[in-house]
Amino acid sequence: MKKRISALILSLILILLSFSLAGCGKNSNYPVYFLNFKPESAAVYEEIAKAYEKEKGVTVKVVTAAANTYEQTLKSEIAKSNAPTIFQVNGPIGYQSWKEYCLDLKDSKLYSYLTDKSLAITEGEGVYGIPYVVEGYGIIYNNAIMQKYFALPEKKVNVSSADEIKNFETLKAVVEDMTANKDKLGIEGVFASTSLSSGEDWRWQTHLLNVPLYHELSENVDYDDPTLAGLNSKEIAFRYSDNFKNLFDLYTNNSITQKTLLGSKSTSDSMSEFALGKVAMVQNGNWAWSQIANVNGNTVSENDIKFMPLYIGVAGEEHQGLCIGTENYFAVNKNATDEQKRASLEFLDWLFSSETGKDFVTNKLDFITPFNTFTNEELPNDPLAKEVVRYMKDESLTTVPWIFTSFPSENFKTEVGSELLQYVQGSREWKDVVATVKDKWKSER
Amino acid sequence: MEKTLKRWFPVFVLPTGIAFLIAFLIPFIMGIYLSFCEFRTVTDAQFVGFVNYVRAFTENSDFVNALWFTVKFTVVSVISINIIAFALALALTRGLKGTNLFRTVFFMPNLIGGIVLGYIWQVIINGVLYNFGYSITSDATYGLLGLIVLMNWQMIGYMMIIYIAGIQNIPHDILEAAKVDGAGKIRMLFNIIIPSVMPSITICLFLTITNCFKLFDQNLALTAGAPAKQTQMAALDIYNTFYGRIGFEGVGQAKAVVFFLIVAAIALLQLYFTGKREVEG
Missing domain, CATH: 3.40.190.10 (Periplasmic binding protein-like II)
Known part of the structure; x- marks a missing residue:
């Protein structure tokens, strides 16, 4: 009898142990989880995340999907409990497939910066995708x-x-x-x-x-x-x-x-x-x-x-x-916690309006942005972007x-x-x- | 002894049991349920009934084409792999010089992962075809042949090891008795050796058939279905349906369930028929 009980206890311990091991992953719930679309800028986004953490003390997790696998990656990532808080849709058609997950960004600062409001993805009164780069x-x-x-x-x-x-x-x-x-x-x-x-x-x-x-x-x-x-x-x-x-x-x-x-x-x-x-x-x-x-x-x-x-x-x-034009629109995950939504919007605001953020965008990411926070002088230096501006x-x-x-x-x-x-x-x-x-x-x- | 074993049974079975539950049983049941659902991600499913199964076959002919291509590939590969592996096993059980070296060499390809192997062979095959102004995607036949060569290269070594073990287990007295009775080489092969290694043949056929049917990595790396999905096997088609098309997640899932049923049926049938021919040890 005693032995039977000890066997049961041992198996209970094993169960608990396996659950506590599985639980370890839970601690990594980041305030901002950015699922990056552009593999060519993966390294820059890592740098940006570091700079942001240094300046604001908020951790940004950056994950980059390999070329041509964004939809797959998004599909599996967004089903997780630590889903991306900022992701990207590629236009009105892309929005249709992710509309259940897109937060209304009408009142966000980023939207207020947009020079031409018609560029955003809208439905009814709501704004669900904000373009961030013109190419x-x-x-x-x-x-x-x-x-x-x-x-x-x-x-x-x-x-x-x-x-x-x-x-x-x-x-x-x-x-x-x-x-x-x-x-x-x-x-x-x-x-x-x-x-x-x-x-x-x-x-x-x-x-x-x-x-x-x-x-x-x-x-x-x-x-x-x-x-x-x-x-x-x-x-x-x-x-x-x-x-x-x-x-x-x-x-x-x-x-x-x-x-x-x-x-x-x-x-x-x-x-x-x-x-x-x-x-x-x-x-x-x-x-x-x-x-x-x-x-x-x-x-x-x-x-x-x-x-x-x-x-x-x-x-x-x-x-x-x-x-x-653009096929890069930021969307914020509607199902994230309020804290995460706020942190994500703040991060985007910082990236496209603070001095540090703008410097990264212009000189490292080489983006021509559609935002009024950038002056005419704040344009990327690379020869092709200059050509685009010229045209x-x-x-x-x-x-x-x-x-x-x-x-x-x-x-x-x-x-x-x-x-x-x-x-x-x-x-x-x-x-x-x-x-x-x-x-x-x-x-x- | 029996009693002790029974008492400690939960402890021993628990780790594997949990792993089996988490990594196989739960996803499997969830997968079957999802095949009756319309969903975008696996957590937001809505029940729709058999619609997905109908769409899997009516939306386009991709799935049927993929299955047909899979069957062609499997038939050729299974036959060639087993014949070559068996021949090598026969040759390498005669005590020739360097037997161990050859066994190792033939087994090595099996240690390389599928994706890597796919890319290696893509480079090799393209390297040859470039000289004639073609590439592996020029014609579906190249893709089919490429896959067959690749699969042979990878699996022959493994099957050979199983056959070698089988051949080595044939009792010497039977072989000697046959020789004394005046059996020729061919007669020995068909009447003594093959019936004696029937259990190995069952295993090898099972492994090759199921592995060929389920092939995914090598297919993805070698041709990714090009040209025009003509070299797309069933597993790749399921993956592409599930991930490649918004609104087709449930259809992909339904295809996966159909595919599971087909593979299970073929494997069971094969085990039944070859199992019947096994000689009692």
Whole structure:
């Protein structure tokens, strides 16, 4: 009998022990838990967290999701008892999936700083997502190589600087002639690899596709705003599909990489090809600066990095600017404790309005922000961000907004991406790509 | 002795019992429940009935395609792995020089994790295909062959060890008696050796079939389903449905339950049929 009791006691102790071990994790309940979307800024956010703790004595936990896994990470993190208090949604569509978790930020200081209130994600009276960075993308080119080309005696085009390229026709003539002379220019191709391996195709299925669909949706007379038109379109005609093909084919026909091998290339492959001076152009946005600058053996000088808009051959594109917009919106977790909500809002306020915070944002994160707390002088120093600002200020150009925030779903983009891969590999034709864009838009909406 | 064992039973079973409960039983039951729910994260589920099961098959043909690809891969891999592993086991039980070295070498790949292995083979296969202007994503056949080669490379060593143990356990007198009776090599193989190692074959078939069916890491690392989900196996499809698409969490869960039923049914059937052929020791 005695032995039986001791056995029972022993098992009880074991149970208690295992529960107390499991309980250890509970102590790590941070006042602010920031789930970061941008892997390229992971180290900077860690620094910011340290600086904030030093200044205000509040601990900020920063977790960064690996590239292209933000939704997965958020999905599993937010189900935990220590859920992120600050997370990010990628636009109106992203908000729809996380609306149950978004706190109304109408009365927050951060919202009051927003220069253009229409940029925020709103529903009814409430404000649920606040954009914190404005970014731009286009074709990044290495002006040193361009100048070398324009100095060639045997060049076949009559333009003499990259600034004079104002439409697709000129771009095509220049690019094709550059390909013909690539040995003299010391490059292996005009464009960096059109990366199409899975998860690496967003530059085409999202960013490039933005341009033809922008032109189509701005023709929709029912809406002033093409994004709104996109959100309300059950179907699209993909009227400018041939224009999309124009630029996409130009990329792949004049690429450093053979078409059939593009399926194994990643974005960082393309960026390092550009940084090493093997190619003259690459399509990407100003966030890519850190990637270019950090490549070992980078041969591109800071003064030679310029942006060119995405010309696809539509009428009047001489006045088209870069694609500028945002898909980064802060949201605060509605289910966090009141204490956590307050601490999180204070942290965001500090980051975008205090001297220390602003210094980090401008000089380390290289963000162009949409907030009025930043003066005109407080702009990032990197060459690509400067270019974006230059294009934004040019009154003669029309900026192409990021209407891809109205694309029906992530899956829509993935399907288009894999169709593009099959198109370059020759197993599908262009009409299949067009059909996929139209069908998937309809079925995913 | 029996009594003491009974008395201390709770103590011995407790740690494993708790681990089993936390890491398997609770998630499993929760998973089955979630497959009948509409949910965003696992803690905010709403019961919707069989909708998810219907959607798993009607929304698109991804799941059926993935299952079909899985079956093709499994059939080829299971046959090739077991034949090659058995042949190696036969060769390495004849007391050749360097037997131990070879056994170690063949077993080594099994010690490398799936993701790493997937990337290693991706580099190797692309390295070869580049010369001809292709890459592993050019055609689904390359992906299928790549996966088969990879799986063979990884699992042959392990299965070989099991077969070696089986072959070494065959009593010498049986073999000698057969030899005296004038049995040839082929006759020895089919009438003596294979029936004697039937228990090993049961185990090896079970391990290879279930492992091939459930394959995930290697698939993700090698092709991630490219081109156009044509090399996507069932486990990867479930993962992509669950995590890749908002509003499809329940569908992914339903697919997972269907997948579990299929794997369990195949494994049980296989155990039943091979088990029947085992010779009484």
